[in-house]
Amino acid sequence: MNTNSDYPKRICSTTGFPICRSAEFFVKANAVLGVVFLLIGGIAAILIALTRWQAVHLLPVDWFYRILTLHGINMLIFWILFFEVAILYFVSTTLLKVRLASRLTAWISLVMMLVGAVMVDVTILLGKADVMLSSYLPLLAHPAFYLGIILVAVGTLIAVGNYFATLYIAKKEKTYEGSVPLVVFGATAAAIIAVVTLLHGAVVMVPTFLYSLHLCAQPDPQWYRLLWWGLGHMSQQVNVCAMVAVWYFLAAITTGAKPLNEAVCRSAFVLYILFINLASAHHLLVDPGVSAGWKIWNTSYAMYLAVLASMMHGFTVPASVEVAMRGKGYVRGLFGWLTNAPWRNPGFSAFFLSLLIFGFIGGITGVTLGTQQINIIAHNTLRIPGHFHATVVGGTTLAFMGLTYYVVPLLWRREYIMKPLCRLQPYLFGLGILIMSFGMSFAGSMGVSRRSWDIDAGGSIYGPTAHLFLALVGIGGTVAFIALFLYVGLTVGTLLFGRRIAAGKSMEDWGTPKVLSTSPGHDHVAPAPGFAGGATVAEAHPTQGTMVLAVIFLLSFAVYYFANWKALADVWPVR
Amino acid sequence: MNQESSSGLECPKPGWFQAPSGNERTWIGMAVIWCLILSVMMPYWHFRGKQNSTGEAYRVKPADFVKRVEAFVKVNTGEESLVEDGIAPVVPAPPGEVYLLAKQFFWFPVLKLRSGETYRLHISSADVQHGFSLLPMNMNFQIVPGYDHVLTIKPQAPGTYHIVCNEFCGIGHQQMVGKIIVE
Numbered sequence: 001m002n003t004n005s006d007y008p009k010r011i012c013s014t015t016g017f018p019i020c021r022s023a024e025f026f027v028k029a030n031a032v033l034g035v036v037f038l039l040i041g042g043i044a045a046i047l048i049a050l051t052r053w054q055a056v057h058l059l060p061v062d063w064f065y066r067i068l069t070l071h072g073i074n075m076l077i078f079w080i081l082f083f084e085v086a087i088l089y090f091v092s093t094t095l096l097k098v099r100l101a102s103r104l105t106a107w108i109s110l111v112m113m114l115v116g117a118v119m120v121d122v123t124i125l126l127g128k129a130d131v132m133l134s135s136y137l138p139l140l141a142h143p144a145f146y147l148g149i150i151l152v153a154v155g156t157l158i159a160v161g162n163y164f165a166t167l168y169i170a171k172k173e174k175t176y177e178g179s180v181p182l183v184v185f186g187a188t189a190a191a192i193i194a195v196v197t198l199l200h201g202a203v204v205m206v207p208t209f210l211y212s213l214h215l216c217a218q219p220d221p222q223w224y225r226l227l228w229w230g231l232g233h234m235s236q237q238v239n240v241c242a243m244v245a246v247w248y249f250l251a252a253i254t255t256g257a258k259p260l261n262e263a264v265c266r267s268a269f270v271l272y273i274l275f276i277n278l279a280s281a282h283h284l285l286v287d288p289g290v291s292a293g294w295k296i297w298n299t300s301y302a303m304y305l306a307v308l309a310s311m312m313h314g315f316t317v318p319a320s321v322e323v324a325m326r327g328k329g330y331v332r333g334l335f336g337w338l339t340n341a342p343w344r345n346p347g348f349s350a351f352f353l354s355l356l357i358f359g360f361i362g363g364i365t366g367v368t369l370g371t372q373q374i375n376i377i378a379h380n381t382l383r384i385p386g387h388f389h390a391t392v393v394g395g396t397t398l399a400f401m402g403l404t405y406y407v408v409p410l411l412w413r414r415e416y417i418m419k420p421l422c423r424l425q426p427y428l429f430g431l432g433i434l435i436m437s438f439g440m441s442f443a444g445s446m447g448v449s450r451r452s453w454d455i456d457a458g459g460s461i462y463g464p465t466a467h468l469f470l471a472l473v474g475i476g477g478t479v480a481f482i483a484l485f486l487y488v489g490l491t492v493g494t495l496l497f498g499r500r501i502a503a504g505k506s507m508e509d510w511g512t513p514k515v516l517s518t519s520p521g522h523d524h525v526a527p528a529p530g531f532a533g534g535a536t537v538a539e540a541h542p543t544q545g546t547m548v549l550a551v552i553f554l555l556s557f558a559v560y561y562f563a564n565w566k567a568l569a570d571v572w573p574v575r
Numbered sequence: 576m577n578q579e580s581s582s583g584l585e586c587p588k589p590g591w592f593q594a595p596s597g598n599e600r601t602w603i604g605m606a607v608i609w610c611l612i613l614s615v616m617m618p619y620w621h622f623r624g625k626q627n628s629t630g631e632a633y634r635v636k637p638a639d640f641v642k643r644v645e646a647f648v649k650v651n652t653g654e655e656s657l658v659e660d661g662i663a664p665v666v667p668a669p670p671g672e673v674y675l676l677a678k679q680f681f682w683f684p685v686l687k688l689r690s691g692e693t694y695r696l697h698i699s700s701a702d703v704q705h706g707f708s709l710l711p712m713n714m715n716f717q718i719v720p721g722y723d724h725v726l727t728i729k730p731q732a733p734g735t736y737h738i739v740c741n742e743f744c745g746i747g748h749q750q751m752v753g754k755i756i757v758e
Contacts (some may be wrong), residue, residue, distance in 0.1 A: 065748070136743075138701050180585055261595050263592045263594070264603070265583075287630060297623060300613070305610070312603060315599060372617045373627055376628055378715070381708070381715060393613070451743045461711070554606075571626055573625035573728065573729040574627065574714065574726055
């Protein structure tokens with residue numbers, strides 16, 4: 001049938017996935033390095049949270065800014081990029097049953113990314129780059145800082161190129177029929193956005209690097225802001241895209257969910273590619289030299305079509321779970337499908353909590369703060385980190401954690417140690433992030449600045465209530481850190497001490513809902529949930545439970561949105 | 576729709592490109608309408624609302640802007656001793672041209688404004704980027720060196736207001752607190 005069928009691989013006995021031997025090492029290496037950077041960023045996170053909690057105020061001033069720079073870069077750039085490269089290699093080789101295009105390229109990419117990341121971290125810790133993640137000019141860091149970021153960006157670009165080459169080989173050698181699976185489609189959308197993102201990074205970082213070496217004039221700071229956010233914000237859209245792909249993956253694997261309508265899901269990914277890019281504009285909403293027309297145009301047409309895409313995914317993902325669960329016979333009431341979902345399965349709980357936190361907290365705050373005029377009462381306050389910790393941490397990181405609980409047994413063939421703790425971990429992490437995000441958002445609503453060491457700014461400016469919310473930041477941060485530490489500990493512990501899964505033996509399931517014998521659709525569902533095709537007719541298994549959740553979401557959105565217009569109307573008139 | 580569908584992990588069956596139906600279709604319709612409302616709110620507020628960021632700005636060399644601020648302070652105080660306190664007295668309105676300098680790590684001068692009058696507040700930086708955060712109003716604007724950012728503002732109530740820098744500007748960033756007094 002094709003020449004590709006004899007590439008070195010092994011077949012996972014639980015899932016039936018072929019694990020490509022040539023890709024396996026790189027999936028593992030990138031994922032492990034990602035987790036290492038997550039741990040570095042996590043240790044930085046707890047130090048920061050305990051400094052902003054005024055009662056503790058842990059770090060001295062210079063170390064606070066240093067550690068904050070370290071935290072931002074390790075979390076938003078390194079952890080995410082390394083893990084995304086792992087995801088790209090994994091979904092392409094596994095789901096398309098193809099070998100990795102080039103091992104040499106994968107090596108080059110891995111080494112460049114690693115060298116770059118280490119350079120950046122060392123430069124920061126030596127105190128040569130106290131410039132924050134955004135490193136706004138004219139603040140200047142040591143050249144090694146910029147060079148390191150360039151190396152990571154180019155290394156990631158090479159990995160993305162390797163992914164596209166792998167897709168090409170799969171197409172050419174006909175390892176699949178028709179269209180690629182939805183998860184691969186989503187990962188490809190993420191990869192396309194990554195290319196645009198990293199090109200922005202190159203355009204802004206190369207002149208800045210040369211300037212730091214005194215080889216060219218200082219780039220204009222406003223130009224830098226515009227271009228840097230092409231990197232800084234868009235890279236987070238890569239996360240969003242990858243996260244949504246992981247949602248579809250985990251929904252399928254934990255409940256047997258199937259997309260209601262492939263065309264809708266795929267169109268939503270295309271909307272991300274086309275329209276998310278200019279959403280970078282909402283970092284410039286209160287900037288000088290950028291007209292109101294430019295700000296409004298770029299936040300309305302561009303952002304809201306991407307928002308539409310998120311709202312489509314936000315409906316279709318839980319709806320597909322509802323249809324799958326009802327198909328298994330969990331038909332009681334509006335939410336019987338949800339209450340009977342496999343909540344003890346960390347893959348499911350991480351995915352569903354990620355969906356809820358991303359949508360209800362991250363999404364609603366993000367769109368509201370990104371509204372041109374409302375940004376006046378939000379820009380650079382703690383409301384901004386309050387928003388993006390709900391998207392990137394409560395959303396993306398939590399979804400990636402859920403994925404790990406499946407990928408580690410699949411690739412390393414080891415059983416997770418201390419399973420009850422694994423089942424608890426997503427809840428603990430989600431809870432910590434929720435508390436922290438609430439604390440940040442409300443403190444920010446009182447004007448508390450982000451990226452500031454002394455919360456009180458030298459007096460009692462913000463008032464006692466703000467301090468209460470900052471204490472919540474500290475407490476939530478501590479809870480989230482414990483959960484993160486648990487995640488890293490459990491995963492590393494499993495790699496070292498986990499019981500080996502013997503060849504040919506299925507890996508132990510985290511728990512997937514059984515088909516009820518009274519189910520009207522039970523004879524269509526294959527025994528291994530999620531991996532075999534079955535009949536699902538949306539009309540036969542309606543989605544009214546999801547519809548109710550969606551309407552609740554829309555109402556919450558409207559309340560928060562218009563409450564913010566009201567708050568804006570109360571401040572001084574300004575033009 | 577009455578056909579076998581496949582999970583997100585498998586290639587979809589041929590003929591997968593179908594229009595949405597049922598609740599999914601209804602939801603997409605609701606989402607589109609909501610996005611239209613979101614889009615219309617901003618131009619509406621631009622014309623009817625009182626709080627907007629129009630980004631009015633003029634190119635200026637940082638050194639030149641510092642001179643303008645110094646000249647402004649001199650003209651509006653006359654007394655050298657007052658300048659040392661960094662307090663510029665009331666500026667005639669309307670529309671008074673007022674200058675404010677952001678510099679590592681202070682705001683200069685302390686301004687005295689009148690409630691209910693309109694001012695054109697020129698803000699720029701002598702060095703790196705800063706953030707203008709007026710508290711407790713919680714109004715925030717970006718200050719970028721090389722750009723004279725003009726805010727046309729109208730103070731609403733007497734009192735002492737703080738200006739906190741909320742863009743990281745170096746290791747003394749948290750000390751950067753200024754004042755606007757409204758009478």
